[in-house]
Amino acid sequence: MQLHTSxxxxxxxxxxxxxxxxxxxxxxxxxxxxxLIGTDAICPEVIAAHAGAQSDMLVAPTFNVxxxxxxxxxxxxxxxxxxxxxxVIYDWVLSLGRHGFDRIYFFNxxxxxxxxxxxxxxxxxxxxxxxxxxxxxxxxxxxxxxxWDYKPVYKYCMDTYGKSHGAHATPxxxxxxxxxxxxxxxxxxxxPKIAPSARYTDAEDYRxxxxxxxxxxxxxxxxxxxxxxxxxxxxxxxxxDFAAFVAS
Numbered sequence: 001m002q003l004h005t006s007x008x009x010x011x012x013x014x015x016x017x018x019x020x021x022x023x024x025x026x027x028x029x030x031x032x033x034x035x036l037i038g039t040d041a042i043c044p045e046v047i048a049a050h051a052g053a054q055s056d057m058l059v060a061p062t063f064n065v066x067x068x069x070x071x072x073x074x075x076x077x078x079x080x081x082x083x084x085x086x087x088v089i090y091d092w093v094l095s096l097g098r099h100g101f102d103r104i105y106f107f108n109x110x111x112x113x114x115x116x117x118x119x120x121x122x123x124x125x126x127x128x129x130x131x132x133x134x135x136x137x138x139x140x141x142x143x144x145x146x147x148w149d150y151k152p153v154y155k156y157c158m159d160t161y162g163k164s165h166g167a168h169a170t171p172x173x174x175x176x177x178x179x180x181x182x183x184x185x186x187x188x189x190x191x192p193k194i195a196p197s198a199r200y201t202d203a204e205d206y207r208x209x210x211x212x213x214x215x216x217x218x219x220x221x222x223x224x225x226x227x228x229x230x231x232x233x234x235x236x237x238x239x240x241d242f243a244a245f246v247a248s
Contacts, residue, residue, distance in 0.1 A: 001052055003060045011099070014058055019102045020246035021058045022238070023092065024048045025117070026109035027066035030074035032169030032195075032214040033188035034222075036177045037076045038064070040110035043173050044147050046180040048107050051235040057242060063092070063106075066113040070200055073207035082116045089120035097140045103246045104142045107238060109173070117144050143245050148172065150237030153230060160226060164194055166217025168210075172230055174219040179227025190220045 001014065003021070026041030036042065041064035052059040067085055071077040080088070093104050106117055121142045128139060148154060157165050157172045165171060178185050195214035200206040207213075 001056070001058045002049070003058055006058075011058070014056075015100050018056065018058070018246060019100060020105060020242060021060050021096060021101050021103070022048050022052070022105045022107050022242060023060040023063060024107050024109070025063040025066065025113060027068045027079075027113065028064055029068040029071035029077040029079070029110075030169075030213045031174065032217070032219050033190070033212050034186040034219055035169045035174050035213075036181070036184060036186070039169075039173050039177050040066070042109075042180055043176045044107045044109040046176060047147050047231050047234045047238060050231050051238045051242075054235065055239045055243075057239065060092075060096075063089075066110050067116050068110070068112055070112070070203055070206040071213075072203040074213055082119065085113075085116045086120040086123055089117065090123055093120075093124055093140060093142060102140050103248075104140060105242050105245055106142065106144045108144055108146045111146070111167075114144065114146075141245075141248070145238070145241060147234045147238070150234055150241070152233045153237060156230065156233055161218075161221055164218040164221055166195060166215055167197065168215035168217065169195075169213055169219050170217045171219045171221040172226070174222035175224065175227035176230050177227070178222055179224040179231060182224055185224075188220070190214075190218055193220075194218050 024044035026044050028037055031039040041062050045062040048059045051057055065078050065080055067082055068077055068079040161171050195217055197216035198209050200209055
């Protein structure tokens, strides 16, 4: 069930049986020479949609621009400052809480978002901790999960790609986008075959160290068949974890 394609009476009816909602959250940033700029938003969006079609789960619109300042030397990348992202997450959660949602599950596709999402949760929880006695606001609980962290998904990635998986512009995430958008599959020469790995700071430092955008990966290994399997595995993990979270 998708929030954007539901009417308000349908959402009101959903709230009588569940107070949980999934928010796909990602980023708009370069993903190497054959990766789509929307990869980190596409992956959680596609997996959550698949899960929502198989279960009684409400899926919110995708939060599709995240913290990606280090990618800004590559054309097409977009970013929010951490403070901006915290403020927006805060308002999204308060908006949903106003309607009675009390389990907000952030389904993430970008590692660079993690610390900022957790900081946003701390801001939300601080409101209740610092509220005066007698506040009529109920407790809202938030959870962060990365689509690649469910054990069967991680195992599939390691078994399939091994040391070529890397940390950014990975074959797994590119494979998911190839499955989702077969008409947008890109090809490119990877030189070196497996990209280097290193620490980085700002956008210029990142591009100097990783000229084609990859970190430790060989995304030429990606294919739509792997993408379909990864969507199925991650969707199953999401359904199970979300159900447990809502019941907590």
